[in-house]
Amino acid sequence: MKVLVLKRDKIGDLLLTTPLLAHLKSSVAGVQTHLLANDYNAWVVAGDPDLDRVWVYRRVREGGRLNPSAAWDWLLQGPRLRRERFDWVIVANGEESPRAIERALSVRGARTVAVCAEAKRYPALSDPLPPDRSAHEVERLLALLSPLGIPMPSAPILPRYVLPAESADFASRWLGERGLKPGGYVVLGLGARRAKKQPSTAQVLSWSACFRRAWGLETVFMWTPGGAEDAGYPGDDEVARPLLDAKAPQIHPHRGPIAEALGLVWSARTSVFPDSGLMHFAAASPGGVLGLFAETGVSPSPRQWAPRGARADWLEAAKSVAELEERAVMERVGQLVGDK
Secondary structure, three states: OEEEEEEEOHHHHHHHHHHHHHHHHHHHHOOOOEEEEEOOOOHOOOOOOOOEEEEEEOOOOOOOOEHHHHHHHHHHHHHHHOOOOOOEEEOOOOOOOOHHHHHHHHOOOOOOEEOOOOOOHHHOOOEEEOOOOOOHHHHHHHHHHHOOOOOOOOOOOOOOOOOOHHHHHHHHHHHOOOOOOOEEEEEEEEEOOOHHHHOOOOHHHHHHHHHHHHOOOHHHHHHHHOOOOOOOOOOOOHHHHOOOOOOOOOOOEOOOOHHHHHHHOOOOOEEEEEHHHHHHHHHHOOOOEEEEOOOOOOOOOHHHHHHOOOOEEEEEEOHHHHHHHHHHHHHHHHHHHOOO
């Protein structure tokens, strides 16, 4: 059997797809597993042992702008994919994604699986599945294997990320330059697109002081580099500025690419992140994570997007993370710190 899994979303979403890949690989003897990802997220699965091949396409739209050369690339790549003659093409989204479904159908696999609210919109879709908004995204993705005759796993399968040696080497150098040791700090980050989901400057200062006082742990503070005006991926430089200006001695700021950030997360005692891609990666790290959610009436809910990992926890605020009581945060962080 030859199966193509299509994932066109962001990095955290692709990480949550790794349980599907693992379950598929372990459930069907001799299955060939291929992944079609874009040039933004494909690095997430580098070195994943459950994949036989990764196909990468360039995004036609990026930051609201068209990329004509990327469209031309797809015209060349499409026939190569069709020549693979996939038995199954799976659109790995828990919600309906019209553009992903169209791309999957263009591959012309023998059968195509996708979530959609109205199957009649896609006459060529052989295996439409209704959306399920009651389950976590990991389970929603695993359910996409049911048309292949693969039942849900008997035990949870956690997302997995293979940290590159380059990321680990960077973390070792960076920490050494600052007199920090692996396991001797908490990573505290921003990285959420909605301001209400981010801890305030006062909270970061107070929480980091508590980390040092209660457990002797320093704080590595990180955020998404760039300005808020970036249409492709807004950054948090302006939000981070007041905290940097405070020059708190227990806070060690890191502003850099995600490969560096992940190296630091993997060496941390534990991490605290708002709902974001970095939160999901931290959940897969040895130290685990406390995820922060807020205003879930209009923002993603932990029911569907809570961090999944061996050492993962979360807190939810009604309107804003700024409402969270420090005692509750410290209690949850203390459990993660004490577990390791």
